[in-house]
Amino acid sequence: MTWNGYICVKYPVVIMSDISINNLEIQYEQNTVIKQLSLHIEQGCFFTLLGPSGCGKTTLLRTLAGFIAPASGEIRFGQQDVTRLPAHKRDIGLVFQDYALFPHHHVADNVGYGLKARGIARDELQVRVDEALEQVALSDYRDRFPAQLSGGQKQRVALARALVIKPRLLLMDEPLSNLDARLRLQMRELICRLQRESGITTVFVTHDQEEALAMSDQIAIMQSGKIEQIGTPKEVYATPANAYVADFIGSANLLPSHVQKTDAHSGNNEASQKQWVVRPEQLILRRSAHPDCQQVLVRSAQYLGHKTSYQVEWAHEGEVHQLQVDSPYPHHQIELNEGDRAYLAFPKRMHRV
Numbered sequence: 001m002t003w004n005g006y007i008c009v010k011y012p013v014v015i016m017s018d019i020s021i022n023n024l025e026i027q028y029e030q031n032t033v034i035k036q037l038s039l040h041i042e043q044g045c046f047f048t049l050l051g052p053s054g055c056g057k058t059t060l061l062r063t064l065a066g067f068i069a070p071a072s073g074e075i076r077f078g079q080q081d082v083t084r085l086p087a088h089k090r091d092i093g094l095v096f097q098d099y100a101l102f103p104h105h106h107v108a109d110n111v112g113y114g115l116k117a118r119g120i121a122r123d124e125l126q127v128r129v130d131e132a133l134e135q136v137a138l139s140d141y142r143d144r145f146p147a148q149l150s151g152g153q154k155q156r157v158a159l160a161r162a163l164v165i166k167p168r169l170l171l172m173d174e175p176l177s178n179l180d181a182r183l184r185l186q187m188r189e190l191i192c193r194l195q196r197e198s199g200i201t202t203v204f205v206t207h208d209q210e211e212a213l214a215m216s217d218q219i220a221i222m223q224s225g226k227i228e229q230i231g232t233p234k235e236v237y238a239t240p241a242n243a244y245v246a247d248f249i250g251s252a253n254l255l256p257s258h259v260q261k262t263d264a265h266s267g268n269n270e271a272s273q274k275q276w277v278v279r280p281e282q283l284i285l286r287r288s289a290h291p292d293c294q295q296v297l298v299r300s301a302q303y304l305g306h307k308t309s310y311q312v313e314w315a316h317e318g319e320v321h322q323l324q325v326d327s328p329y330p331h332h333q334i335e336l337n338e339g340d341r342a343y344l345a346f347p348k349r350m351h352r353v
C-alpha cells in the first residue's frame with residue numbers, strides 16, 4: 001500500500017456537518033406528531049433528544065435519517081438541503097436499540113458492510129474494519145456470528161459499523177436500552193469517547209434523563225411533538241424553562257411562588273403565577289430548630305446507600321406542601337424516621353419557572 005493510500009485509509013476525508021431543522025412538520029396519515037419544529041445542531045455536537053414515550057423522538061430521528069418524509073419544513077446538513085434526499089445518499093451512521101446486525105455475516109463483514117456498499121477497495125476496507133474493531137475492543141471477535149456475542153458486544157459491533165464509514169452524522173436510537181446497568185455505564189463512556197475522537201455530529205435518542213445529562217453537549221427536551229427547551233445539561237437541570245422540564249429532568253419540588261418564606265429566601269417578592277423549583281438535594285434537614293428553618297413532619301425515609309430520600313410535609317399559611325429531600329451520604333446519618341419532627345432549610349437562591 002502506498003504512503004498516500006495509507007494516509008487515505010487512516011485519515012479519510014470526513015465532511016462534517018451542522019444540522020438545521022426549520023418548521024418541520026411530520027404526520028402519520030392525518031395525525032401530526034411533530035409540530036412546527038425548528039432547531040440547530042452545531043457541528044461535532046453530541047445532541048440528545050429526550051422525552052417520554054410517544055413524544056416523537058424516534059419519528060424525528062427517522063426523518064433525519066431519511067426514512068420518513070416530512071409533511072412540510074426543511075432539513076439541512078451543512079449547506080445541503082436534504083429534506084427530499086433518499087436515506088442512502090445522506091451519509092449517516094445508524095445505531096439502533098436492537099443492534100440490527102446481519103445474523104448470517106461474521107462480525108468483520110457486518111462492520112465492513114457500509115464500506116463494501118460504497119465500493120471501497122478490499123485492502124482499504126480491511127484496514128478500516130481492523131481499525132474500527134480495535135476501537136471497540138472486538139479485534140478477537142471478528143470471525144464470530146452475532147448470535148455468538150453478548151448484547152454489549154453486539155452493540156459495539158453496531159457502533160463500529162456506524163463509525164467505520166466516517167459518516168457526517170451519527171444517529172443513535174436508544175442504543176443502551178437493552179443493556180444491563182453496569183454495561184450501560186461502560187457503553188456510555190465508549191460512545192462518548194469515540195464521538196469526541198471522531199468529532200462526528202451525533203443525535204442520540206433516549207428517555208433516560210441521567211443518560212442524557214451524562215453524555216450530551218446539548219439536550220432537547222420534548223413533549224407531544226414539540227421542544228420545550230434546548231440547553232446544556234447544566235442549563236436544563238439548573239435553570240429549567242418551565243415546570244414540565246423541571247419535573248422531567250431529575251426530581252423537582254414545585255412550590256407556588258406566593259409562598260412567602262421562599263420568596264424571602266430568594267430575595268424576590270414579585271407576585272406571579274409562577275413556581276419555585278427546588279431540587280431535593282438543595283434542601284437540608286436538621287434535627288433541631290434554627291431561625292432560618294421551617295418545621296416539617298417526616299412522612300417517609302428511604303435509605304438508598306449514597307443518600308437517604310425523605311418525603312416531608314410542610315404546613316405553611318394554611319397550605320400543606322409535600323417535599324422530597326435528599327440527604328447525601330454521610331448526612332443521612334442523622335437518621336430521621338417516619339413521624340419525626342425536623343427542620344428544613346431552603347436554599348438561598350431558587351429558580352422560578
Ligand SMILES: Nc1ncnc2c1ncn2[C@@H]1O[C@H](COP(=O)(O)OP(=O)(O)OP(=O)(O)O)[C@@H](O)[C@H]1O
Binds near residue numbers: 053055
Ligand atoms: N408508523 C406509525 N404510524 C402511525 N403512528 C405512529 C407510527 N410511529 C409512531 N407513531 C405515533 O407517533 C407518535 C410518536 O412516536 P415515536 O415513536 O416517535 O415516539 P418516541 O418518543 O420515540 O417514543 P418511544 O420512547 O416510546 O420510542 C406516537 O404517538 C406514536 O403512536
